[in-house]
Amino acid sequence: MxxxxxxxxxxxxxxxxxxxxxxxxxxxxxxxxxxxxxxxxxxxxxxxxxxxxxxxxxxxxxxxxxxxxxxxxxxxxxxxxxxxxxxxxxxxxxxxxxxxxxxxxxxxxxxxxxxxxxxxxxxxxxxxxxxxxxxxxxxxxxxxxxxxxxxxxxxxxxxxxxxxxxxxxxxxxxxxxxxxxxxxxxxxxxxxxxxxxxxxxxxxxxxxxxxxxxxxxxxxxxxxxxxxxxxxxxxxxxxxxxxxxxxxxxxxxxxxxxxxxxGSNSEGNMYGIYLLNGKSHVDNHTNVDHTIPHAESNELYKGILADQSRGVFNGKIFVRQDAQKTNAFQQNNNILLSEDAIINTKPQLEIWADDVKCSHGCTVGQLDEEALFYLQARGIDKTQAKGLLLYAFAGEVLEKIEEESFRVYCDTLIQERLGSKF
Structure with missing residues (x-):
C-alpha cells in the first residue's frame, strides 16, 4: 500500500x-x-x-x-x-x-x-x-x-x-x-x-x-x-x-x-504573529533576496505559544554582491506559556556585499514577572494582567495593518484569545 x-x-x-x-x-x-x-x-x-x-x-x-x-x-x-x-x-x-x-x-x-x-x-x-x-x-x-x-x-x-x-x-x-x-x-x-x-x-x-x-x-x-x-x-x-x-x-x-x-529604492515588509494553543503547529519560512543596490527590507515575526503547540521560524535574507547600500532588518521574538510548547527559530543572513546595514536576531522567553506583579498590585487580576502583557507584545505587529476594519477584527480575536478584553 x-x-x-x-x-x-x-x-x-x-x-x-x-x-x-x-x-x-x-x-x-x-x-x-x-x-x-x-x-x-x-x-x-x-x-x-x-x-x-x-x-x-x-x-x-x-x-x-x-x-x-x-x-x-x-x-x-x-x-x-x-x-x-x-x-x-x-x-x-x-x-x-x-x-x-x-x-x-x-x-x-x-x-x-x-x-x-x-x-x-x-x-x-x-x-x-x-x-x-x-x-x-x-x-x-x-x-x-x-x-x-x-x-x-x-x-x-x-x-x-x-x-x-x-x-x-x-x-x-x-x-x-x-x-x-x-x-x-x-x-x-x-x-x-x-x-x-x-x-x-x-x-x-x-x-x-x-x-x-x-x-x-x-x-x-x-x-x-x-x-x-x-x-x-x-x-x-x-x-x-x-x-x-x-x-x-x-x-x-x-x-x-x-x-x-x-529594483533600486524597492522596499519589502514582512510582519507576522502566530498565537497558538492545543497541538497547533505553524511553520513560517521567509526569504528576502536583495539583488540591486539601495533597497530595504523589514521583517518582524512574533509568537505566543501555549499548551503543546509548536512554532517554527526560518527567515533568510540574501544580499547579493551587487546589492550595495542594502538596509535589511529581521527579528523573531517568542513567548512560551507552557513547558510543553516548543519554538524552533533560525534567522539567517547571507551577505556578499560590503557596504550594507543588516541585522537579525531572535528571542525566546516567558512573561516578565515584574511587569505582571506591577499590574496585579494595581488591582488587575492575574488573568487579565497576563492578557494585557501578551496583547502589548502582539500589538507591534497588529499596528502594521492599515485597513482599520480588519485590524479591529484581528485585534478582537487576539484579545479574546488572550483574555485581555475588559
Missing amino acids: STLTKQDTFIGLLDTAPNNFSAARTLAKESYLSQGIPVAKAEEYKFSNIGKKLEQNISNVAPAQPFEVTSEMVHSSIFAGYEGDLLVFSNGKFLPQLSSKIEGVEVSLISEKNDLAIGSIAKPEKDAFAAINQASFEDGLFISVPKKAQIERPILLLSFNQANGGQVIQPRFWIEAGDFAEVTFIDQSISLGDNSYFVNKVIELKGGVNTHLKYYRLQNESKSAIEVSNIETDVQKDARFTSVNISLSGDLVRNNLSLNLL
Whole structure:
C-alpha cells in the first residue's frame, strides 16, 4: 500500500490536470518527481514532518469539489465594519455570482489567460508543494490592477473550505499591478465542519515600478486543517510590498513567503504573529533576496505559544554582491506559556556585499514577572494582567495593518484569545 511520503501517490493527482499550460505543468511535474514529498530528513522541513501528517490524515488524494455557498453564509462571514470589495471561493473555485464587480480591476479565470507566465515567480523547483499545485491545479484567479490605478477599497479574498475524506484544495492566484498602482488584499479562509483537509495554495504577485501592494492574511481555520502556502512577489524599482500574516489555528500550517527585491529604492515588509494553543503547529519560512543596490527590507515575526503547540521560524535574507547600500532588518521574538510548547527559530543572513546595514536576531522567553506583579498590585487580576502583557507584545505587529476594519477584527480575536478584553 502506497503512502503519501512516496512520489507515486500524488502522481495520480497530477495526471488529472487540465491540458492548458502544458509546458509549465510538465516542468512542475518533473520538479516534483525530483523532489517528492518532504520527509523528516529534508532540511527545509526538518521541524515540520508534513509527509507523516499527510499520510495520517489525507485519505483521498483527489481534488476537492466545490460545494454550495449561499449569500447568507457570505454575509455572516464578513467582519464588522468592512467596506470593500469581495471575491468568494468554494474549495478554491471562484464564485462570480457571490463576488463583487470591482471597478477598475480586471478579474478573470487563469484558464482564460493562455499566455500567462505561470510559475515564473513562484518557481516549482523551489518547493515540492508549489510543484504539485502548478502541475495539477484545475483553475485559478487572475487579478490585474491597471497602471496608475489607486484602488481605495480593499479586496477581500473569502474562501470557504470543506472537504470529505481529506481531499486536496488547491487555490491559485496571479495578481499583477501596473506602474504607480496601489491596492490592498485581505486573505481569509472559513472552515465548515471539522473534517481534515489539505490546502495547497500558490499566489504569484507581480508589481510594477512604484507600486504599493499590501497583502494581509488571517489563518483561523479548523484544528484539523493542514495547509501549505507559497506566496512570492517581485518588487520593482521604487515599489513597496507589505505582508502581514496572522496565524491563530490549524493542525499543521506551513507559510512560505518570498520577496525578490529587483529594483533600486524597492522596499519589502514582512510582519507576522502566530498565537497558538492545543497541538497547533505553524511553520513560517521567509526569504528576502536583495539583488540591486539601495533597497530595504523589514521583517518582524512574533509568537505566543501555549499548551503543546509548536512554532517554527526560518527567515533568510540574501544580499547579493551587487546589492550595495542594502538596509535589511529581521527579528523573531517568542513567548512560551507552557513547558510543553516548543519554538524552533533560525534567522539567517547571507551577505556578499560590503557596504550594507543588516541585522537579525531572535528571542525566546516567558512573561516578565515584574511587569505582571506591577499590574496585579494595581488591582488587575492575574488573568487579565497576563492578557494585557501578551496583547502589548502582539500589538507591534497588529499596528502594521492599515485597513482599520480588519485590524479591529484581528485585534478582537487576539484579545479574546488572550483574555485581555475588559
